[in-house]
Amino acid sequence: xxxxxxxxxxxxxxxxxxxxxxxxxxxxxxxxxxxxxxxxxxxxxxxxxxxxxxxxxxxxxxxxxxxxxxxxxxxxxxxxxxxxxxxxxxxxxxxxxxxxxxxxxxxxxxxxxxxxxxxxxxxxxxxxxxxxxxxxxxxxxxxxxxxxxxxxxxxxxxxxxxxxxxxxxxxxxxxxxxxxxxxxxxxxxxxxxxxxxxxxxxxxxxxxxxxxxxxxxxxxxxxxxxxxxxxxxxxxxxxxxxxxxxxxxxxxxxxxxxxxxxxxxxxxxxxxxxxxxxxxxxxxxxxxxxxxxxxxxxxxxxxxxxxxxxxxxxxxxxxxxxxxx
Amino acid sequence: xxxxxxxxxxxxxxxxxxxxxxxxxxxxxxxxxxxxxxxxxxxxxxxxxxxxxxxxxxxxxxxxxxxxxxxxxxxxxxxxxxxxxxxxxxxxxxxxxxxxxxxxxxxxxxxxxxxxxxxxxxxxxxxxxxxxxxxxxxxxxxxxxxxxxxxxxxxxxxxxxxxxxxxxxxxxxxxxxxxxxxxxxxxxxxxxxxxxxxxxxxxxxxxxxxxxxxxxxxxxxxxxxxxxxxxxxxxxxxxxxxxxxxxxxxxxxxxxxxxxxxxxxxxxxxxxxxxxxxxxxxxxxxxxxxxxxxxxxxxxxxxxxxxxxxxxxxxxxxx
Numbered sequence: 001x002x003x004x005x006x007x008x009x010x011x012x013x014x015x016x017x018x019x020x021x022x023x024x025x026x027x028x029x030x031x032x033x034x035x036x037x038x039x040x041x042x043x044x045x046x047x048x049x050x051x052x053x054x055x056x057x058x059x060x061x062x063x064x065x066x067x068x069x070x071x072x073x074x075x076x077x078x079x080x081x082x083x084x085x086x087x088x089x090x091x092x093x094x095x096x097x098x099x100x101x102x103x104x105x106x107x108x109x110x111x112x113x114x115x116x117x118x119x120x121x122x123x124x125x126x127x128x129x130x131x132x133x134x135x136x137x138x139x140x141x142x143x144x145x146x147x148x149x150x151x152x153x154x155x156x157x158x159x160x161x162x163x164x165x166x167x168x169x170x171x172x173x174x175x176x177x178x179x180x181x182x183x184x185x186x187x188x189x190x191x192x193x194x195x196x197x198x199x200x201x202x203x204x205x206x207x208x209x210x211x212x213x214x215x216x217x218x219x220x221x222x223x224x225x226x227x228x229x230x231x232x233x234x235x236x237x238x239x240x241x242x243x244x245x246x247x248x249x250x251x252x253x254x255x256x257x258x259x260x261x262x263x264x265x266x267x268x269x270x271x272x273x274x275x276x277x278x279x280x281x282x283x284x285x286x287x288x289x290x291x292x293x294x295x296x297x298x299x300x301x302x303x304x305x306x307x308x309x310x311x312x313x314x315x316x317x318x319x320x321x322x323x324x325x
Numbered sequence: 326x327x328x329x330x331x332x333x334x335x336x337x338x339x340x341x342x343x344x345x346x347x348x349x350x351x352x353x354x355x356x357x358x359x360x361x362x363x364x365x366x367x368x369x370x371x372x373x374x375x376x377x378x379x380x381x382x383x384x385x386x387x388x389x390x391x392x393x394x395x396x397x398x399x400x401x402x403x404x405x406x407x408x409x410x411x412x413x414x415x416x417x418x419x420x421x422x423x424x425x426x427x428x429x430x431x432x433x434x435x436x437x438x439x440x441x442x443x444x445x446x447x448x449x450x451x452x453x454x455x456x457x458x459x460x461x462x463x464x465x466x467x468x469x470x471x472x473x474x475x476x477x478x479x480x481x482x483x484x485x486x487x488x489x490x491x492x493x494x495x496x497x498x499x500x501x502x503x504x505x506x507x508x509x510x511x512x513x514x515x516x517x518x519x520x521x522x523x524x525x526x527x528x529x530x531x532x533x534x535x536x537x538x539x540x541x542x543x544x545x546x547x548x549x550x551x552x553x554x555x556x557x558x559x560x561x562x563x564x565x566x567x568x569x570x571x572x573x574x575x576x577x578x579x580x581x582x583x584x585x586x587x588x589x590x591x592x593x594x595x596x597x598x599x600x601x602x603x604x605x606x607x608x609x610x611x612x613x614x615x616x617x618x619x620x621x622x623x624x625x626x627x628x629x630x631x632x633x634x635x636x637x638x639x640x641x642x643x644x
Contacts, residue, residue: 023458025457051457052457054488056484057480057483057484057487059480059483059484060480061446061476061477061480061481062446062449062477062480062481062483062484064446065443065445065446065447065449065450065477065480065481066446066447066449066450066453066481066484067450068446068447068450069385069387069435069446069447069448069449069450069451069452069453069454069464070450070451070453070454070457071450072430072435072447072450072451073385073430073435073450073451073454073455074454074458075453075454075457075458077450089476092440092443093443093446096439096440096443097438097440097443097447100426101428101436102641102642102643102644103421103641103642104418104421104422104426104428104436105417105418105421105422105426105428105430105436106416106417106418106419106420106421106422106641107419107640107641108418108428108429108430108431109428109430109436110644111644112644141642142642142643144643164644165644166643166644
């Protein structure tokens with residue numbers, strides 16, 4: 001099968017959905033001629049023009065607010081907020097408009113919006129361009145949370161997100177784009193349903209749930225642990241809302257052990273929620289305490305030596321696994 | 326510009342409908358049959374009615390926390406609004422929204438809104454949608470003087486003007502951002518002056534003169550439909566009631582309120598219609614009776630409607 005990059009997978013998904021449905025359009029900062037700050041939109045401006053690939057002022061409030069108005073009146077906007085760290089600016093539009101309107105209006109409005117945004121450390125972008133904020137949005141009822149780890153998943157999930165009639169926030173880990181991560185993606189069309197986890201590696205001793213970049217670090221750690229005779233099952237939920245609890249719980253029932261590895265600050269993270277769900281719903285299947293491997297509760301530091309310390313890595317995961325087997 | 330008699334009478338109807346609705350809400354709130362936050366529009370009716378008289382059913386509005394007047398002016402049904410205030414299943418939002426969130430997207434009402442200024446970018450988005458779909462629809466965004474100091478005012482109007490979107494920004498300057506008078510919350514007398522910053526027309530009108538509002542907004546709507554972009558219209562007006570029901574209003578004097586009551590938009594319009602020979606005193610009384618009857622029926626409908634089932638709390642989060 002052909003291999004494409006993470007960024008190409010995103011471009012292809014947008015291209016196919018824009019070709020398929022004239023109500024789909026993109027707006028954001030530097031999405032036009034520039035093609036997205038990391039090139040995720042390369043070629044789309046030339047193909048679809050300035051009406052459907054709209055450069056905006058640096059006005060995140062207006063970007064998300066206008067997307068809400070456009071979606072409520074029949075369009076399917078795909079606004080981009082360049083870095084998730086900038087989501088503080090249009091937070092009201094997400095917290096009180098986008099995620100509330102359908103409910104407040106008694107189910108009458110549809111808000112098919114996909115907010116695309118970059119997450120993650122690893123390129124020396126420091127505290128205001130490197131965060132992983134997925135848990136903030138898990139906490140707000142009314143928005144689905146998508147966080148792909150491979151080109152195949154990135155494409156299939158983005159296409160489903162655009163077709164979904166509910167708001168979606170779609171996180172792109174910048175290191176997966178700049179590496180660049182390549183992966184097999186078929187030529188023919190496919191979609192991946194939201195709410196279905198993927199078992200990235202089967203194993204029998206420990207379940208590791210990981211997201212985005214951490215999936216790759218978990219797989220690397222799993223290969224090393226296999227050499228020591230420890231068999232790791234790596235599960236990528238792919239969407240945190242809706243969360244495929246069953247796949248995680250089924251795995252824990254098989255292995256009896258759970259480690260959750262995400263790049264977020266530990267407190268109040270998606271890892272915390274997954275740990276709580278397993279503790280609540282599958283406690284009897286656990287043979288050891290649940291472990292979390294996360295970033296520390298600090299801002300993301302700049303200096304490469306500090307940033308490396310900040311980001312969870314294979315060694316952190318191997319240590320956590322070793323403590324419970 | 327000569328306005329047809331039917332149009333004038335229809336506008337008068339709508340203003341009286343709003344007033345009677347709001348007066349009934351005062352009573353029902355005082356009696357404890359309506360709960361929560363209720364922000365009344367009494368005194369500002371000329372703005373909503375004059376503006377919306379330029380719109381068709383497929384045009385859009387975004388409203389505010391003080392939204393009942395906008396909704397009625399745009400064609401909202403008083404019985405379904407009252408049922409919503411009573412928290413009933415037959416309300417516009419099935420009891421999930423209340424006063425601050427009434428919407429009817431089928432007739433272009435994109436919602437009252439509990440967040441000050443939130444409608445400004447949303448209206449830009451509705452106008453963008455109309456432009457992308459190639460329709461002649463326009464959006465009117467209502468907001469207050471307080472909202473003119475928010476992020477959204479700058480970001481939203483800047484975006485709408487940069488893209489020449491078919492939207493009309495109607496500022497209801499009722500002189501107070503809750504309790505803070507305009508002179509203390511901004512260093513300008515006319516909010517319309519801010520239009521200069523966006524390269525769009527800024528117009529000040531007497532917000533208690535429904536015909537003045539109708540004509541100013543009419544010109545702006547025509548401009549928007551021609552693809553020439555937004556207009557900022559500032560309507561100087563006043564709310565007779567407090568910010569919300571229960572507000573003791575320590576920030577203003579009785580003299581000031583009385584002075585504004587003399588400029589009541591409905592009495593003024595009635596006087597003008599009588600003077601123009603369009604309406605007789607008797608006909609005005611008849612309209613008043615008719616509207617009172619409609620609002621009584623709305624209350625009866627609300628009272629007799631079923632409450633939602635508690636489990637409905639869990640519905641309508643996702644599409």
